[in-house]
Amino acid sequence: MSVFIDKSTRLVIQGITGRDGSFHAKQMMEYGTNVVAGVTPGKGGQTFEGAVPVFNTVAEAVHATEANTSVIYVPAAVAASAIFEAADSGIELIICITEGIPVLDMTRALPFVHERGAHLIGPNCPGLISPGQSKVGIIPGNICTPGKIGVVSRSGTLTYEIVHQLSTHGMGQSTCVGIGGDPLIGTNFVHCLSAFEADPETAAIVMIGEIGGTDEQQAAEFVKEKVKKPVVGFIAGQTAPPGRRMGHAGAIISGSSGTAAEKMAALAKAGISVMKRPADVVPLLKERL
């Protein structure tokens, strides 16, 4: 088992013929993801890599292939539009990899996605992988192994670092979800923690947060009240100065809120084992399992 994606995932790739889209489409197909369609306006009727039909619109792709999940690789200027289109076409789960979407675009896209009953992961995220079953996004498949640890993170390469630690110490993953580094995102820690808690094949959860906002504090409250499984947490940005955006648009300390110290204290108070450094993940999980 796993969360959000598995062998039943029927994926449509928005932007399949673009530079990033085509590269990662091949990687996902090699991994075994069930890629059923691609969308690039004007290229409808073509076939990608001799295997995947390309359509002009997501609605056509859904009609012809019963795609239920979409992944977006289109440029930032049109990425919000791609999210609207996916939600309007009956896609249930939308994963937006694109980085650099204006936040004001997301203030309009998020309520639309919600109204249509769809779920969005991202934007500005590495996507997710259920090792051995399905990969949607850009997380390198070779660093993951199947297993019982659920991983949820706001970051990309930091997730790879921690997953790599897990895999090399024989701790496989049920699903790894990158929720994205933007201030406005579709899926937050609480959504993922709730899914991992309900997943019988997930035995423990690793959450990787960072400075900025209060998502981690809300997640800590949720863990305290609703999560029985062991949770291990990390917060990046302990040395970040206030008022400066640390790469991710969401990673900024404003006023006295959103600091790493505040978040680590909230996690610890909720019974989450807090890592001081990425290499602590394995020993802390071993203590709790």
Place this chain on the structure above:
Amino acid sequence: MNLHEYQARDILRKHGIPVPPGEVATTPAEARAIAERFGGKVVVKAQVHAGGRGKAGGVKLADGADAAKAAASAILGMTIKGLTVHKVLVVPAAEIVSESYVGIIVDRASQRPVLIVSAAGGIDIEEVAAKTPEQLHRLAVDPRYGLLPHQALALGFALYRDVKQARAAADIMQKLYGVVYAVGASLAEINPLVTTPDGSVQALDAKISIDDNELERRPEIAALRDVSAEAPEEVAAREAGLTFIKLDGDVGCCVNGAGLAMATMDLVKYYGGQPANFLDIGGSSNPQKVVAALRIMTSDPRVKVILFNIFGGITRGDDVANGIVQATHAFPLKVPIVIRLTGTNEKEGIAILERAGFKALTDMDEAVKQAVA
């Protein structure tokens, strides 16, 4: 991207918000001429991307043209929080009856633009939020309908008892909401919003921050960037496609990905060192970015060691290695370099580095320990 006060005032004025007159000077003589035109007392204000201008001596009241010239020559060239002042705004000194605050930010919790107003204006709003939160009124605006007239009026009455002033404030709030979406602002604030003895409501000072992701589609806003008002190494980094933030330590850090970059800085501190910077070379691997990163780090005399931490995903280890080798051909590194390289094309990258006489590690903790030793 932050706009200067004078730029923000221009934008508000274009959107119909009442803003008192004011002109920009780059020399004391210009400031004198402007003050002479206005007549009477003026205020000379430093135009710099830093808070606390007043406390730093960057805002001066001047009685007459000669005093304005003297004030401008004191302020121009001064340094506020590391940034040099190149421009001053000269405005007539206003008679003020009351000072309020009106601001709009995009709020991550409600995922909406939030309008914040307070009758306690003219001071740091975060201080008001911390000390007297009951004086703040907040409204999350539904972006599908915008700021509705009755919502704005209710907040207008939170500032003023007089119906005319409440309506004037409501009108300003609706226009300010329009400004946010028109220019792609992540923050737009009027502080203070003042009332004058004749009862009018005016935006005395304004601050607008633009979401960097908006700049590509808004060239007219991007053109407002004042490169002279930014730290030179951060300008160089941006032009090279890097995210760079200067810090106080001596361990130069070069990492792919923002989260891993922060975690690397944290680990430097964990092992007793101090990071000199945040530097994210981003996802796409281009040797030229690595060369630019090394050029920026080596130009800082405080940097005693350079630490690379690369976990290849989209970024390829051989590209990073090639960038490091190319940089050593272009300019001297001057300081020791510690390289951690793993992930995509790790073997190819390490081979390139070893041929050029560098050692490469694959473990993050080992690399950081070596760098701070």
